[in-house]
Amino acid sequence: MSQPESALGVAGNGRDPRIAWHDPQRRGRMLLGAVSLMVAVGYLVEALGMPRGTAEHPGPGQWPIAVGVAWIVISILVIAEAVVSREVGGEVELPTGDERRDLLIFLGATIAFVVLLPYLGQYIAAALYGVAIVKLLSNLSWPRAAAYGAVLGIGISFAFITLLQIRLPVGLFGGF
Numbered sequence: 001m002s003q004p005e006s007a008l009g010v011a012g013n014g015r016d017p018r019i020a021w022h023d024p025q026r027r028g029r030m031l032l033g034a035v036s037l038m039v040a041v042g043y044l045v046e047a048l049g050m051p052r053g054t055a056e057h058p059g060p061g062q063w064p065i066a067v068g069v070a071w072i073v074i075s076i077l078v079i080a081e082a083v084v085s086r087e088v089g090g091e092v093e094l095p096t097g098d099e100r101r102d103l104l105i106f107l108g109a110t111i112a113f114v115v116l117l118p119y120l121g122q123y124i125a126a127a128l129y130g131v132a133i134v135k136l137l138s139n140l141s142w143p144r145a146a147a148y149g150a151v152l153g154i155g156i157s158f159a160f161i162t163l164l165q166i167r168l169p170v171g172l173f174g175g176f
Contacts, residue, residue, distance in 0.1 A: 020082055023089040029082035037075035044068030060167050105136050122161060126153035 020026040047068045053059025095103050109132040117125045131149030138145060161167075 020084075024092045025089050026082045026085075028092055030079055033075050033078035033082060036078065037072060040068060040071035040075050044072060058165065063164070102136060106133070109133060109136070122157045123154055126157045129153060130156075 020030060044065065047061055047064035050061025050064060051059035052061045052065065094100070109129055112132075113125050113129040116128070120128070127150040129149075130151075130153030131146050134140065134149040134152065135142065135145035140148065
């Protein structure tokens with residue numbers, strides 16, 4: 001890069017790195033933020049169709065509405081940060097090796113949780129997901145990962161279903 005190009009802040013490819021769209025990482029963050037924003041708006045629209053209830057007896061729509069609003073705010077902040085900030089930038093490097101394997105396991109476990117949730121119910125699906133994630137993120141043996149994951153999944157489900165009284169899928173075993 002010649003001295004005048006460096007002084008102007010122009011990259012060797014003739015693109016100005018100060019413009020967010022020309023930086024691959026910043027462009028990726030803007031696109032991810034935009035997709036997230038669209039999904040969040042759709043989520044909020046669906047949540048607004050659910051009964052809200054009252055302060056004493058919250059309805060099933062109360063928490064999803066709060067999540068939808070927070071999701072929209074976070075998506076807008078991600079887009080704004082990508083446009084304004086020059087702290088992070090450069091080429092995008094996709095994960096390889098163990099990092100790629102871990103990413104694919106996490107993605108597969110998350111998709112399996114979403115698919116199995118209506119059939120197995122919150123308690124069982126969350127326990128299985130907890131086991132998979134604890135095993136993925138730790139070096140624990142399978143029995144310890146299974147115990148911690150099950151306790152985590154069942155505990156979180158109990159907190160939402162029983163303590164917060166949020167109706168979640170009960171699955172095939174809901175009658176037991």
